[in-house]
Amino acid sequence: MPSCHSCERMTDRDKGNAPLWDSIYRGDHWDLVHAYNTSWLGWLVLVLRRHVEAIADLSPGEAQELGALLRQVSQALKKETGCSKTYVMQFAESASHPHVHFHVVPRMPKQAPEDISYKVLRHLGVPLNERPSESELNAFAHALRGHLAETRI
Ligand SMILES: [Zn+2]
Numbered sequence: 626m627p628s629c630h631s632c633e634r635m636t637d638r639d640k641g642n643a644p645l646w647d648s649i650y651r652g653d654h655w656d657l658v659h660a661y662n663t664s665w666l667g668w669l670v671l672v673l674r675r676h677v678e679a680i681a682d683l684s685p686g687e688a689q690e691l692g693a694l695l696r697q698v699s700q701a702l703k704k705e706t707g708c709s710k711t712y713v714m715q716f717a718e719s720a721s722h723p724h725v726h727f728h729v730v731p732r733m734p735k736q737a738p739e740d741i742s743y744k745v746l747r748h749l750g751v752p753l754n755e756r757p758s759e760s761e762l763n764a765f766a767h768a769l770r771g772h773l774a775e776t777r778i
Contacts, residue, residue, distance in 0.1 A: 629723070630724075631726060638656060644762075644763060645766045646762035647659065647661070649669070649769055651674075657698060664756055668730050671691065671694055672724070677725045680715065701772035704775075705769055715728070730745055
């Protein structure tokens with residue numbers, strides 16, 4: 626199998642080498658991380674803990690945990706950001722990581738028209754100088770962990 630960026634990060638988490646924002650929560654089948662290349666603080670990603678390239682290939686257990694996590698992560702995001710709802714997207718189209726992962730993005734009450742729906746994707750893949758700092762990401766991750774614990778994840 627060619628190298629997969631998602632699997633490489635998974636290995637770092639397994640070794641305890643990942644920063645807090647890249648290891649917010651580890652479930653039986655899914656890891657919760659903050660997106661590394663976004664300007665949108667709170668842009669989370671649920672990454673499947675094994676290399677699968679299509680949702681059709683998820684096991685029943687993986688699918689079941691995903692459903693519960695989408696709900697709980699959305700509740701935690703609402704508590705932390707005040708978002709009115711969350712957007713969920715899955716493509717697995719990156720050449721460097723064709724690995725099932727779900728983007729979970731807070732949709733704010735007064736979100737700008739140019740950021741509504743799929744247009745929010747313009748905040749992904751941004752240059753380094755537009756991304757939140759490491760300390761901002763870790764502070765967000767820490768707060769989110771607290772909210773997730775409240776929902777008994
Ligand atoms: Zn992979």
